[in-house]
Amino acid sequence: MLPTPSLAARHRRRPQWPHVPAVLLAPLQPLLQRIVRKVAREQPALFARLGPHGRSRFLIDARDLPFILLLQPDPVHPRLRALSRAAAVDCDTHISGSCRELVTMVDGRQDGDSLFFSRDLLITGNLEAAVCLRNALDDIDGSIMQHVCVALGKPGKMLWSWFCSREPLRGSECAAA
Amino acid sequence: MNRPELVCPAGTPAMLRAAADAGADAIYCGFQNATNARNFAGLNFTPNQLQDAVAYAHARGAKVLLAINSFATAGRYDLWQKAADCGAACGVDAFIVADIGVAAYIAERHAGRRLHLSVQAAASSPEAINFYCREFGVRRAVLPRILTLAEIHQLKTEIDCEIETFIFGNHGLMVEGRCSLTNYAVGISTNMDGACSPASEVHYDRNTAGVVTARLGSHVIDRFAPTEQAGYPTICKGRYCTSPRDEPYYAFEEPISLNLMEMLPALIGAGVDALKIEGRQRSRAYVSSVVTSFRRAIDAVVAGRKPELVDLVALTEGQKQTQGAFATKKWR
Numbered sequence: 001m002l003p004t005p006s007l008a009a010r011h012r013r014r015p016q017w018p019h020v021p022a023v024l025l026a027p028l029q030p031l032l033q034r035i036v037r038k039v040a041r042e043q044p045a046l047f048a049r050l051g052p053h054g055r056s057r058f059l060i061d062a063r064d065l066p067f068i069l070l071l072q073p074d075p076v077h078p079r080l081r082a083l084s085r086a087a088a089v090d091c092d093t094h095i096s097g098s099c100r101e102l103v104t105m106v107d108g109r110q111d112g113d114s115l116f117f118s119r120d121l122l123i124t125g126n127l128e129a130a131v132c133l134r135n136a137l138d139d140i141d142g143s144i145m146q147h148v149c150v151a152l153g154k155p156g157k158m159l160w161s162w163f164c165s166r167e168p169l170r171g172s173e174c175a176a177a
Numbered sequence: 178m179n180r181p182e183l184v185c186p187a188g189t190p191a192m193l194r195a196a197a198d199a200g201a202d203a204i205y206c207g208f209q210n211a212t213n214a215r216n217f218a219g220l221n222f223t224p225n226q227l228q229d230a231v232a233y234a235h236a237r238g239a240k241v242l243l244a245i246n247s248f249a250t251a252g253r254y255d256l257w258q259k260a261a262d263c264g265a266a267c268g269v270d271a272f273i274v275a276d277i278g279v280a281a282y283i284a285e286r287h288a289g290r291r292l293h294l295s296v297q298a299a300a301s302s303p304e305a306i307n308f309y310c311r312e313f314g315v316r317r318a319v320l321p322r323i324l325t326l327a328e329i330h331q332l333k334t335e336i337d338c339e340i341e342t343f344i345f346g347n348h349g350l351m352v353e354g355r356c357s358l359t360n361y362a363v364g365i366s367t368n369m370d371g372a373c374s375p376a377s378e379v380h381y382d383r384n385t386a387g388v389v390t391a392r393l394g395s396h397v398i399d400r401f402a403p404t405e406q407a408g409y410p411t412i413c414k415g416r417y418c419t420s421p422r423d424e425p426y427y428a429f430e431e432p433i434s435l436n437l438m439e440m441l442p443a444l445i446g447a448g449v450d451a452l453k454i455e456g457r458q459r460s461r462a463y464v465s466s467v468v469t470s471f472r473r474a475i476d477a478v479v480a481g482r483k484p485e486l487v488d489l490v491a492l493t494e495g496q497k498q499t500q501g502a503f504a505t506k507k508w509r
Contacts, residue, residue, distance in 0.1 A: 108461040110460075113409075117494055119403070128218045
């Protein structure tokens, strides 16, 4: 498990982001779309765990990023888009936490319930959809981040190296990449 | 000194593999339906997944225990029968049961298979446990978390089967198998539908001051200030305004986890046969961390060494831990 700073310290350091125009996010969209399609193609079993929530809209709010993400894990047409924080977004479930905590949870290295207990993770809206998504992702062996980064070629491998440099506990997975 | 079995949870096949790889001696799991007491959204195993999981566990020397530990209700008893038949066909090593009808069915149809008595049966007296042993051939009883170590020690001398005690996870002080709080609030039964505070009925709202309100159905069960730790959204761990107190307080029990790592030498010394980690609803990360820590600690105790006490508080509910009733009946 990763070391966690105190609750009070975590609340002190929440940033306030300026508005990011949609045009600046445009270069991210094809990359995000490629990521979500790859995961959907390689992990079809996760849709069974999502059950009726495969078409739900998950707003993923990494508090330390200047934009938000909207995920629709549709088995046929999965979508992942970056949106301005100022955008009016219609979603079923809102999941918020720090980027590091959300990534490590998706990667199976952080326990979602523990993040909730420590108030590092907040879910509003349809909780059942969020629980299904968490369970579906947690049932994937290994590191999703690693699979995704490696598939993105040289830039992805650089991104993975950067993740590894920030996560010393990753160890053998980094060596394997 | 006996070497107790380390019994670990698995809510998904990946969790089961993580538990086996981390050193579990046995792993318990359930099907994706009301036959087990963790019938939560997106959790549990299909028959095919269970079959593969049994093969994976057996290849690593670990057993698989199938929880069929909710109470069968009139008109749908066949669901529990099918779960037992399917589990037997998948090659599970034991069934964990609470319902006497289910116990009788397995004892008759799958006579060679071990039967474990679930904590859901809430059997805590020698008379109750021996009844299950005599009538259904129960080989192990999972004890409710309301007994002191001294009581467990005494009980061990008075019953005809193995003892399994919880060592980490949910504190669980309610008389298990009897709690109807979720049923009262939302019409779904923990004991017969297998879901305590189902996620479909839980809602969180955060106001502009950062205060989070937790609701189960239409009932507000807690409010957390921005710097307060949280617990599971269950009625038993909610805070309520009741006379004569002015402030909301934990009227039933506090969000806190059981952690008996320090007590392992005494538990093993008392003759406990199996040590259980709670948390099928958790994650691979939880299982890897907790199982690895307890594996090392148990091995150290059995080898006559002092166990290294690993800090697991980050994984506990409410970020608090207790030895609960195992240490004293005055735990609160």
